[in-house]
Amino acid sequence: MTVSPYILLRESDRREILGRVEERVYNWTSSWLQGDVPAFAETLSVINNSKDFYKVVITLRDYRVADAGSGRIVYLKVQSNRRFANLLLGGAGNDAAALLTDVEKGLVDTALDELAVQLLSADGLAVQDFQSRDADGGLLELVGPGAGAGYCELGIAGISLSVLLSPEGLRSIWSRPAAASPEGATTQVREALGGLNATKVKVRAQLPSADMTIGDLASMNIGDVVRLSARVDEHIAVQVGDSPRALRANLGSVSGSRAFQVVGVASQQQND
Amino acid sequence: MSANRKSIARVKLAELKEQTKSGEPVWNGNLDVIKDVQVKIQISLGEAELSIAELMGLQEHSVVALDRDASHVVDLVLDGNIVGRGNLVVVGDNFGIELTEISNS
Numbered sequence: 001m002t003v004s005p006y007i008l009l010r011e012s013d014r015r016e017i018l019g020r021v022e023e024r025v026y027n028w029t030s031s032w033l034q035g036d037v038p039a040f041a042e043t044l045s046v047i048n049n050s051k052d053f054y055k056v057v058i059t060l061r062d063y064r065v066a067d068a069g070s071g072r073i074v075y076l077k078v079q080s081n082r083r084f085a086n087l088l089l090g091g092a093g094n095d096a097a098a099l100l101t102d103v104e105k106g107l108v109d110t111a112l113d114e115l116a117v118q119l120l121s122a123d124g125l126a127v128q129d130f131q132s133r134d135a136d137g138g139l140l141e142l143v144g145p146g147a148g149a150g151y152c153e154l155g156i157a158g159i160s161l162s163v164l165l166s167p168e169g170l171r172s173i174w175s176r177p178a179a180a181s182p183e184g185a186t187t188q189v190r191e192a193l194g195g196l197n198a199t200k201v202k203v204r205a206q207l208p209s210a211d212m213t214i215g216d217l218a219s220m221n222i223g224d225v226v227r228l229s230a231r232v233d234e235h236i237a238v239q240v241g242d243s244p245r246a247l248r249a250n251l252g253s254v255s256g257s258r259a260f261q262v263v264g265v266a267s268q269q270q271n272d
Numbered sequence: 273m274s275a276n277r278k279s280i281a282r283v284k285l286a287e288l289k290e291q292t293k294s295g296e297p298v299w300n301g302n303l304d305v306i307k308d309v310q311v312k313i314q315i316s317l318g319e320a321e322l323s324i325a326e327l328m329g330l331q332e333h334s335v336v337a338l339d340r341d342a343s344h345v346v347d348l349v350l351d352g353n354i355v356g357r358g359n360l361v362v363v364g365d366n367f368g369i370e371l372t373e374i375s376n377s
Binding site: 199200201202203204205206207208209210211212213214215217218220221222223224225226227228229230231232233236238240247251252253254255256257258259260261262263264 | 327336356374
């Protein structure tokens with residue numbers, strides 16, 4: 001069987017995916033540099049005149065598709081520019097080297113993670129329940145049979161995201177002790193939790209609970225209609241395992257199945 | 273106000289023995305006693321199983337399919353037990369449940 005190196009993806013989805021990856025990378029960078037990052041639109045406008053900025057280029061570099069029995073595995077690879085690291089290492093010493101590795105790793109991980117989420121939600125991609133990294137850090141997605149009719153190239157290979165970092169922002173990286181680095185801590189937690197990534201958690205979608213008396217319950221008959229206090233324009237709650245935290249979501253359907261669309265995290269009060 | 277210590281004695285509880293021959297039912301099956309007791313009914317729309325990676329990857333606008341067809345009945349759950357099922361309907365501006373099944377238990 002010939003495997004087509006193409007994945008069904010509409011042009012609008014491709015643009016949406018890239019936009020969201022850019023946004024996520026920008027947000028990540030802003031949090032690292034404590035907000036000292038030009039707005040992304042400004043970044044793009046000054047990208048060719050960037051003497052005052054260091055430029056990180058993350059290239060969504062490569063993908064390939066291989067047969068995997070019940071589906072196909074798509075390998076995605078992201079690379080960042082070494083020039084960025086060299087530039088900074090020249091003036092910063094060993095402590096900064098570790099921090100900058102974190103910066104690069106964080107940027108790349110952020111791009112990959114966002115890409116994975118967007119691919120999962122993109123129309124036409126029958127992505128199965130599998131997500132991992134290969135030995136080189138590339139992202140693996142198992143795509144079901146039927147996905148990829150050769151319509152449109154995945155469209156991310158060779159496209160780069162540029163992130164400009166101002167000298168002020170970089171100074172905040174250098175002055176940040178490695179041990180106290182939030183990304184360092186996050187990385188440690190991420191590594192510690194890495195083994196849990198495949199662990200399954202049940203989520204339950206439910207309407208707000210209805211107060212009834214036992215008398216009401218006992219007198220119910222088939223065909224009766226119980227009016228609930230939940231309004232149709234209200235969000236539903238999605239309980240995560242046994243956690244008291246819940247998601248707020250809109251109720252709908254997808255491909256004939258009941259489904260929910262995430263709105264946000266419910267406050268404790270909303271949970272109750 | 274403190275009591276005279278001479279008037280204080282420890283409580284001694286009498287030993288109660290279950291009678292083998294039962295007496296008259298107290299409530300005699302009369303539900304009236306508990307009919308006004310309030311309970312909370314959960315309306316379960318369905319479940320999905322996500323990996324932690326998928327869960328942590330959720331973001332605003334993410335869509336998750338549940339394990340029920342869109343037209344499938346919903347469960348009325350009391351203390352973790354399904355007490356009935358019904359069709360999800362709209363009553364005015366509110367959701368409602370049209371009962372199709374009532375659990376015997």
